Amino acid sequence: MTLRFTPIPTDIVRAYQAGAPDANGQTPERAVSDGVGVPCRHCLQNVPAGEGMLVLAHRPFPAPQPYAELGPIFLCAEPCASGETESLPAILNAPDYIVRGYGPDDRIVYGTxxxxxxxxxxxxxxxxxxxxxxxxxxxxxxxxxxFQVRIDRV
Structure with missing residues (x-):
C-alpha cells in the first residue's frame, strides 16, 4: 500500500495566513520561531529560527461534531509550499506519536x-x-x- 502524508490544505492555510479566524473564531497569533519544536502543518518542516509563524486553533475535520477534535498548531506566517509526501515528514521527529483511524463519517474508529x-x-x-x-x-x-498530519491511501 502506498501512503500519502497529507498536510492541511493550501486554501485553508492561505486563509489563516491572511488573518482568517481560526477554529475558535480568533485571529491567528503571530510570533517569531525559535526553531525548536515549531512544526508547520502545511510544508511539514519546522519553521526556521527567526522566521515568522502563526499559532492558532485548528479543527482538521470538515465540520464540527463530537469527534472533531481541535487544538493548537503552528504554520509558517508567509506562504510555504505543501509538504505532501509519500515518506515520513521531517516534522515527525519525536520518539513516538498517536496514530488513530477515522471513518468516512470523520469519527474515530474505536480500537485504532x-x-x-x-x-x-x-x-x-x-x-x-x-x-x-x-x-x-x-x-x-x-x-x-x-494534530500533526493526515495519512491517506494513494
Whole structure:
C-alpha cells in the first residue's frame, strides 16, 4: 500500500495566513520561531529560527461534531509550499506519536488508536488503512494530542 502524508490544505492555510479566524473564531497569533519544536502543518518542516509563524486553533475535520477534535498548531506566517509526501515528514521527529483511524463519517474508529514509535508510523498506518472501516489516519502528538498530519491511501 502506498501512503500519502497529507498536510492541511493550501486554501485553508492561505486563509489563516491572511488573518482568517481560526477554529475558535480568533485571529491567528503571530510570533517569531525559535526553531525548536515549531512544526508547520502545511510544508511539514519546522519553521526556521527567526522566521515568522502563526499559532492558532485548528479543527482538521470538515465540520464540527463530537469527534472533531481541535487544538493548537503552528504554520509558517508567509506562504510555504505543501509538504505532501509519500515518506515520513521531517516534522515527525519525536520518539513516538498517536496514530488513530477515522471513518468516512470523520469519527474515530474505536480500537485504532495507539501510541507508536515514530519509525513504525508507516506500518501502523498501513495496518489501520487495511481495515475497510478506516478512511484515513491522523498522526497526533503523544504528549499534547496536537494534530500533526493526515495519512491517506494513494
Amino acid at each position: 488508536g495507539a501510541v507508536v514509535p515514530t519509525a513504525a508510523i508507516p506500518a501502523e498506518a498501513e495496518a489501520r488503512l487495511a481495515d475497510p472501516r478506516v478512511a484515513y489516519v491522523h498522526v497526533r502528538s503523544a504528549r499534547n494530542n496536537c
